[in-house]
Amino acid sequence: MPSPKRKRLALLLSVTLPLAACGTIPSGETDLPPEVDPSRVACEAFTALTYETNDSEATKAGIIAHNAAFCALCSEYEPRCPKPGS
Numbered sequence: 512m513p514s515p516k517r518k519r520l521a522l523l524l525s526v527t528l529p530l531a532a533c534g535t536i537p538s539g540e541t542d543l544p545p546e547v548d549p550s551r552v553a554c555e556a557f558t559a560l561t562y563e564t565n566d567s568e569a570t571k572a573g574i575i576a577h578n579a580a581f582c583a584l585c586s587e588y589e590p591r592c593p594k595p596g597s
Contacts, residue, residue, distance in 0.1 A: 550584075550585075550587075550588075553585075554584065554585035554587075554588045554589065555588065557585070558581070558589075559577075559578045559581050559582070559589065559591060559592070560574045560577055560578060561574070
């Protein structure tokens with residue numbers, strides 16, 4: 512069974528690494544064809560997470576933080592996220 516520190520590190524990395532990838536793709540500076548939107552590709556590769564009732568409060572807080580960041584970056588492409596200004 513992983514230690515609590517390892518669980519926290521895994522959760523932190525699972526949240527920050529994908530979001531870093533979403534936020535650091537400069538528009539127009541990729542090898543992708545012009546009709547491909549890199550933000551859309553990144554947002555379609557990731558998704559909002561869910562938690563179970565028996566998950567720890569720390570896990571739930573991490574998932575809630577991930578989902579808030581995911582929706583802030585990807586609400587344009589994700590129908591389950593509230594739209595900005597709504």
